[in-house]
Amino acid sequence: MDVTDVKPPQKLGLVLADFSACQFCYIVDKDQERSRVGYKCPVCKYPSPAGRSHFNISTYSLINLTQEAFHSKSGLYEDREGSRTDAHNISVLLFFCALREVVLNHFVSKLCVAQGKSLEEHDKLLKNNKSYDRKRKKLLPSLVGCKWNELVGKVNNLVEFDCLELNDFLKNVSDKRNLFVHVGPGNLIDRALAEECIRHISPLLYFYVTLHNEYVHPYYFSQGQKP
Ligand SMILES: [Zn+2]
Secondary structure, three states, rough: HHHHHHOOOOHHHHHHOOOOOOOOOEEEOOOOOHOOOOOEEEOOOEEEOOOOOHHHHHHHHHHHHHHHOOOOOOOOEOOOOEEEEEEEHHHHHHHHHHHHHHHHHHHHHHHHHHHOOHHHHHHHHHOOOOOOOHHHHHHHHHHHOOOOHHHHHHHOOOOOOOHHHHHHHHHHHHHHHHHHHHOOOOOOHHHHHHHHHHHHHHHHHHHHHHHHHHHHHHHHHOOOOOO
């Protein structure tokens, strides 16, 4: 399946983010049988009481918005210097950058709950680490005991896609977003980059699912607790 061919009304969020979580050991995968009541989790063997989607509504919404922007008719935008950019390509990049932040926040929240942090502690951690980069470089390493680049290397050994390339792409879109915010679109955000954003949604989701299964699932699996 080519993800760039998935067009509305089919929702790309439902196609790419259809991960389910076991309600006992909290392993996350694309096993659709988990939604069947009584289905035994292959990992912890507990029978499923019902299905539970892993990702939140913000994740689904942002993927759908990215898709809608990508498939919208061209809307040319001209800045004062005369550079012409398709505004929808800019939307795709901005939605993708927001998605990148939402899935990081989602993982951090799940990790805090798994580690038994109170709501107050969780709120304080988020308040002290507001920016995406601070969450990625300071907060996350403090929670998992591992620097960001080490995490990327670790996930890279567990997945079938190139996680180092994904990390480089995340840096690239972040740089382009910052240039857009502070300087303007110029010719930086073209159709090829928008297409790359669409193609990187799935690896981005798998990256955080892998982190979840490495750092959140073991708390529940070892303690036999409900999430
Ligand atoms: Zn399970």
